[in-house]
Amino acid sequence: MSIQDVKQLVRLEKNNGIATVTIDNPPLNVLSGQVMSELKSVFETIAGDHEIVVAILTGAGNRAFMAGADIKEFPQSIGKKGMKDHVMQQHVVFNLIDFLPKPTIAVLNGLTLGGGCELAITCDIRIAEEHAQLGLPEVKLGLFPGGGGTQRLPRMIGEAKAKELMFVGDPISAQEAEKLGLVNKVVPTGQGMEEALAMAKKISGYSLQALSRIKKAVDEGTNMEFHAGIEREAELFEEVFLTEDVKEGVSAFIEKRKPVFAHK
Numbered sequence: 001m002s003i004q005d006v007k008q009l010v011r012l013e014k015n016n017g018i019a020t021v022t023i024d025n026p027p028l029n030v031l032s033g034q035v036m037s038e039l040k041s042v043f044e045t046i047a048g049d050h051e052i053v054v055a056i057l058t059g060a061g062n063r064a065f066m067a068g069a070d071i072k073e074f075p076q077s078i079g080k081k082g083m084k085d086h087v088m089q090q091h092v093v094f095n096l097i098d099f100l101p102k103p104t105i106a107v108l109n110g111l112t113l114g115g116g117c118e119l120a121i122t123c124d125i126r127i128a129e130e131h132a133q134l135g136l137p138e139v140k141l142g143l144f145p146g147g148g149g150t151q152r153l154p155r156m157i158g159e160a161k162a163k164e165l166m167f168v169g170d171p172i173s174a175q176e177a178e179k180l181g182l183v184n185k186v187v188p189t190g191q192g193m194e195e196a197l198a199m200a201k202k203i204s205g206y207s208l209q210a211l212s213r214i215k216k217a218v219d220e221g222t223n224m225e226f227h228a229g230i231e232r233e234a235e236l237f238e239e240v241f242l243t244e245d246v247k248e249g250v251s252a253f254i255e256k257r258k259p260v261f262a263h264k
Contacts, residue, residue, distance in 0.1 A: 066116025
């Protein structure tokens, strides 16, 4: 089989400052090595594209956002050393998405399990369709979450509840995930992308100079002592006052017109 015959499993579409990334690996969009590689390439493209302000990540169809890792790839690694290196390569991709200097929205349109749940929580915002189920079932295979789940999830929903989800391994409903703060909003089945696009459209009208610094201030400040976080916020606030967009934003407010940001 030639390289040309290999089906692309991650699609990137761009429209009016919004990137839409779709994982299309039927039937359940599992996180295979090829999906991981293509996610890396796609998000590197998004990071370097100055026209893209916000990115939406979802899965094709309505059965799964991503139902976890490709278990069929596991046997070749059992009983062998080198798994740490493999996992760290995965962290490169997940960290690329997590620390992308642009807002990200995940649309959870079905099963969001294991590595799929870990991928979802690398995004800034999660919109779940009402039939979605979220969970980290790795313990049922004698494993535990190795894609950042033990680190990101407790920071998001608290240590006790995160441990419960990982110890028990059962999925939870979209509605329960919303109560925990694991998802931002639950919408009817089939309306996830519509909701995400509406939010992305609003966000994309703002300055990327401001948006990227909001994200950086929150991400960095969360892991700092409070006063150090305040100082970091002040540094970023000083930076944003040196941009062209802040001039445009303030001028537009004074002149009572809508600002047109150049993201500079």
